């Protein structure tokens with residue numbers, strides 16, 4: 001064989017061994033019989049039910065946590081790692097919360113069957129349970145993920161809230177999502193809060209013109225200006241779903257609100273304005289099967305693969321010490 005031929009063969013072998021184990025198959029019910037007689041998923045559900053009873057806003061915390069985990073380097077719990085240059089220190093992770101919930105679940109499953117349940121799976125299972133508790137319907141999740149060993153702020157490539165729909169769609173397309181997937185996933189903004197700093201420009205100085213965003217209902221502008229005064233140093237929270245009776249419920253009222261010009265983040269409002277997304281959002285505003293669609297989209301979000309080699313971390317906040 002020629003030198004070039006051997007080189008090509010060697011390269012081919014290296015590439016195929018690198019590629020082969022990259023897809024640890026995810027499956028529904030992965031933890032069945034992996035933890036003695038204990039049903040791992042129901043252990044998680046029980047903890048989530050008690051946390052939710054104390055604080056129903058955890059559904060928002062977890063939805064955002066899963067998005068930020070899966071979108072950056074796959075669903076590998078890299079967002080949970082502590083450290084001065086870790087993902088959680090990156091700008092877009094400002095105010096991400098729920099780390100304590102994952103720690104609490106991890107402590108219980110480690111006590112029952114150590115080294116079995118990955119932090120990445122805990123995020124996905126806990127989020128699923130929180131959505132169901134917030135009346136968003138129960139979808140079946142796949143599990144069998146491994147936790148990643150790398151978490152770097154510089155890898156955080158999340159879309160920004162003042163992107164156009166087509167810019168955001170391009171970011172989602174890079175991860176294999178259609179515009180329809182994106183519009184459904186942004187329905188996650190049916191719960192939770194943003195902070196004044198993210199919408200100050202929409203209230204006072206949109207595009208540097210010294211006026212509010214013309215796509216926002218003027219009555220809402222007036223109300224939000226009270227909550228977010230011009231020169232305030234306090235960064236108040238603002239509900240993403242302005243329908244007071246459903247701010248804690250995972251339903252399609254987010255889409256109804258944006259057609260009433262009551263979207264809070266610029267990207268949310270744009271979904272109802274941009275011709276790329278408008279009809280998809282309108283269909284969701286009238287849909288009776290939002291829960292099913294949202295569940296499917298969350299499952300798809302959960303299929304974004306982490307980089308191997310992975311591990312089951314002992315603590316969700318740190319990679320295991322090399323032995």
Ligand code: HEM
Nearest residue numbers: 060061063064067095159160161168185188192193194195
């Ligand atoms: C283009 C995509 C997205 C952008 C630009 C975006 C942006 C944001 C911003 C700026 C905030 C407010 C942060 C703060 O003020 O503290 C936020 C909150 C939130 N996001 Fe997104 N997001 C996107 C997609 C998603 C997706 C796909 C989900 C989940 C399926 C999600 C779930 C949430 C939730 C639940 C909150 C509230 C968190 C809380 O109350 O703690 N977002 N998002």
Ligand SMILES: *[C@@H]1O[C@H](CO)[C@@H](O)[C@H](O)[C@H]1NC(C)=O
Nearest residue numbers: 243245246249251253256257
């Ligand atoms: C407000 O929320 C309630 C409860 O989820 C829902 O029935 C109603 O359709 C929503 N209305 C609007 C305009 O968003």
Ligand SMILES: *[C@@H]1O[C@H](CO)[C@@H](O)[C@H](O)[C@H]1NC(C)=O
Nearest residue numbers: 279281282283284285286287
């Ligand atoms: C959705 O409902 C609104 C009224 O709430 C109606 O004007 C619109 O045509 C409907 N759109 C679709 C796609 O069904």
Ligand SMILES: CC(=O)N[C@H]1CO[C@H](CO)[C@@H](O)[C@@H]1O
Nearest residue numbers: 088089090091092093094095
């Ligand atoms: C938990 C954490 O480290 N959050 C950080 C997210 O990013 C913002 C902006 O860089 C920091 O101020 C937060 O401390």
